[in-house]
Amino acid sequence: GAGVSQSPSNKVTEKGKDVELRCDPISGHTALYWYRQSLGQGLEFLIYFQGNSAPDKSGLPSDRFSAERTGGSVSTLTIQRTQQEDSAVYLCASSFQGTAGETQYFGPGTRLLVL
Amino acid sequence: AQSVTQLDSHVSVSEGTPVLLRCNYSSSYSPSLFWYVQHPNKGLQLLLKYTSAATLVKGINGFEAEFKKSETSFHLTKPSAHMSDAAEYFCVVRDNAGNNRKLIWGLGTSLAVNP
Numbered sequence: 001g002a003g004v005s006q007s008p009s010n011k012v013t014e015k016g017k018d019v020e021l022r023c024d025p026i027s028g029h030t031a032l033y034w035y036r037q038s039l040g041q042g043l044e045f046l047i048y049f050q051g052n053s054a055p056d057k058s059g060l061p062s063d064r065f066s067a068e069r070t071g072g073s074v075s076t077l078t079i080q081r082t083q084q085e086d087s088a089v090y091l092c093a094s095s096f097q098g099t100a101g102e103t104q105y106f107g108p109g110t111r112l113l114v115l
Numbered sequence: 116a117q118s119v120t121q122l123d124s125h126v127s128v129s130e131g132t133p134v135l136l137r138c139n140y141s142s143s144y145s146p147s148l149f150w151y152v153q154h155p156n157k158g159l160q161l162l163l164k165y166t167s168a169a170t171l172v173k174g175i176n177g178f179e180a181e182f183k184k185s186e187t188s189f190h191l192t193k194p195s196a197h198m199s200d201a202a203e204y205f206c207v208v209r210d211n212a213g214n215n216r217k218l219i220w221g222l223g224t225s226l227a228v229n230p
Contacts, residue, residue, distance in 0.1 A: 003158075033218075042119075042205060042220035059217065091159065104218070106151075106159040
């Protein structure tokens with residue numbers, strides 16, 4: 001079956017503009033995660049969705065970042081008033097139930113460049 | 116608090132020689148541990164994981180890792196490196212206490228394989 005897909009694959013924007021990044025998880029997966037990978041860094045957790053529960057937003061770096069997940073499937077990560085330090089690869093992952101030890105399946109990422 | 120330390124940022128080996136990528140972790144509770152691989156311009160892929168079963172874990176592509184609680188280590192090994200193993204490798208820990216769902220990522224080890 002299809003894996004996790006993300007769009008766009010690349011995004012170049014100007015400082016101050018808003019961007020939306022999209023993630024389509026694997027069908028049937030109830031858990032969805034967003035991460036950020038900056039150059040030369042490991043992955044930084046941003047936000048986690050599990051079914052109908054309130055999302056874990058503890059990793060969002062500022063109030064300019066928000067995410068939603070509609071219908072328990074597709075998720076959109078929005079960055080408002082982008083800054084140059086937001087430039088990174090944004091990765092989405094999904095897993096079946098979000099339980100401990102469960103494998104997360106990653107999408108190819110969206111490479112964001114803020115000029 | 117959880118943390119992950121990958122002791123080498125770069126490792127270079129010759130094809131056919133053993134690979135050792137070192138990882139130490141800190142976790143308050145019994146952790147789940149993972150190794151992920153990221154090939155250039157490709158998505159993250161799970162190599163193997165430890166979830167409190169056998170301490171020696173075998174993964175894909177001939178890789179294995181041993182969970183050593185006394186040393187708080189989860190080093191990744193392979194008996195004989197192949198050119199296709201050249202990639203970035205990430206050690207990841209998840210604390211299994213409570214509702215914690217976040218993965219804590221190491222900064223990565225870049226593996227180069229020389230002919």
